[in-house]
Amino acid sequence: MRKVLLLHNPHAGANDGHLEAVQRAEEVLRRAGIETTVAATLSSVEVGGQARDAIRAGCDTIFSCGGDGTILDIAQGLIGESAALALIPLGTANVLAHDLSIPKDPARAAQAALDAVALRVSVGHVACCSLDGAPVSRYFLSVAGVGLDGYLFHQIEQQSDSGKKALGLVAYFLKAFQIWWSYPMNRFSVSLSGSAGDAENVSHTAAQLLAVRVRDFGNVLRELAPGASLLRDDFRVVLFKTSSRWSYLLYVVQGMLGLGRAMTGIELSSATSLRCDAPTSGMPVYIQADGELLGTLPAEIAIVPNALTLLVPHDFASRQR
Numbered sequence: 001m002r003k004v005l006l007l008h009n010p011h012a013g014a015n016d017g018h019l020e021a022v023q024r025a026e027e028v029l030r031r032a033g034i035e036t037t038v039a040a041t042l043s044s045v046e047v048g049g050q051a052r053d054a055i056r057a058g059c060d061t062i063f064s065c066g067g068d069g070t071i072l073d074i075a076q077g078l079i080g081e082s083a084a085l086a087l088i089p090l091g092t093a094n095v096l097a098h099d100l101s102i103p104k105d106p107a108r109a110a111q112a113a114l115d116a117v118a119l120r121v122s123v124g125h126v127a128c129c130s131l132d133g134a135p136v137s138r139y140f141l142s143v144a145g146v147g148l149d150g151y152l153f154h155q156i157e158q159q160s161d162s163g164k165k166a167l168g169l170v171a172y173f174l175k176a177f178q179i180w181w182s183y184p185m186n187r188f189s190v191s192l193s194g195s196a197g198d199a200e201n202v203s204h205t206a207a208q209l210l211a212v213r214v215r216d217f218g219n220v221l222r223e224l225a226p227g228a229s230l231l232r233d234d235f236r237v238v239l240f241k242t243s244s245r246w247s248y249l250l251y252v253v254q255g256m257l258g259l260g261r262a263m264t265g266i267e268l269s270s271a272t273s274l275r276c277d278a279p280t281s282g283m284p285v286y287i288q289a290d291g292e293l294l295g296t297l298p299a300e301i302a303i304v305p306n307a308l309t310l311l312v313p314h315d316f317a318s319r320q321r
Helices: 018-031 047-056 068-075 095-100 106-114 148-158 161-167 169-182 245-257 316-320
Strands: 003-008 035-040 061-066 084-089 117-129 135-140 143-147 188-193 201-206 208-212 235-240 266-271 273-277 286-289 292-312
Touching: 003 018, 003 047, 003 068, 003 084, 018 035, 018 061, 018 084, 018 106, 047 061, 047 068, 061 068, 061 106, 068 084, 068 095, 068 135, 068 292, 084 095, 084 106, 117 286, 135 292, 143 148, 143 292, 148 169, 148 208, 148 286, 148 292, 169 245, 188 266, 201 235, 208 273, 235 245, 245 266
Parallel strands: 003 035, 003 061, 061 084, 084 292
Antiparallel strands: 117 135, 117 292, 143 208, 143 286, 188 201, 188 273, 208 235, 235 266, 273 292, 286 292
16 A cells, blocks of 8 residues: 545545544544545445556555445446545444444554455446436445335435434434334335346245345344355355345344344345346335445346455454355
8 A cells, every 4th residue: 555545435334533534544644654645435326437547546545434335336446446435434334344343443544545455346236217217326234225225225315414414323224113103115026137147037926035145234233134245256145035024023033142043025146247127006115235225126137346445454354154
């Protein structure tokens, strides 16, 4: 690590002391002799370009200073590049940082990046329709969710930014409970192509789907898809074939408690690609990735192998096995 860009999202998390946190991380890097530049993120469609411009200017590492949405935006410019992605977790949920066990303190997170190893990982890719019908193409690192999960983020996006910042995680859980109680659990069709590379698709009907790449979601959610890992070249897929909202709630509670997952109507499998088709009637079915609403079905979700260099703690690989 010789020259880095710290891209910080001024709207991430509760925003209290945000810039000071970034400066603390920058000071650690400067003391280590690293040439550093700090810049605020622009719009979500421009952030990838900011990362690519920094790489062209000689940066070998791009720091994401924000939450999972900031990581998502920056990653769009790093796919296929040799430059590494490092994390300073300043967001609300910080799912990827939790999975990697990166400290929440910005100075310690910066030191962890200096001590880290570069790991080439696969990522997910979503192709779907935006809310206005335009094509969407986005990479993601942690999880994509279709159905109730996507509708939750559609509803959260309707809230004012001030409301989200004031409540933080509380806003997510309160809204999640409201959505769980009222969402009609619309069913859609799903085709899976297995991790063994077989060409034959397996078809299902589901009310909710999670395509997961991380083991530990952190906070209270913990492990929602046993066996999921950034070290794998596939997704762990949770298929909610039942329309029972109580089964959905029980599954999530079991994840919080670290209990077993065997439940009627909820299946766990592996896949390298998925296709989700919209229902022929009823309200749209929404899809989100890494906490950001992407659009509606139909959608294709696929693994992109060997796509991104990620800085991870030395013991990450051993902990994931």
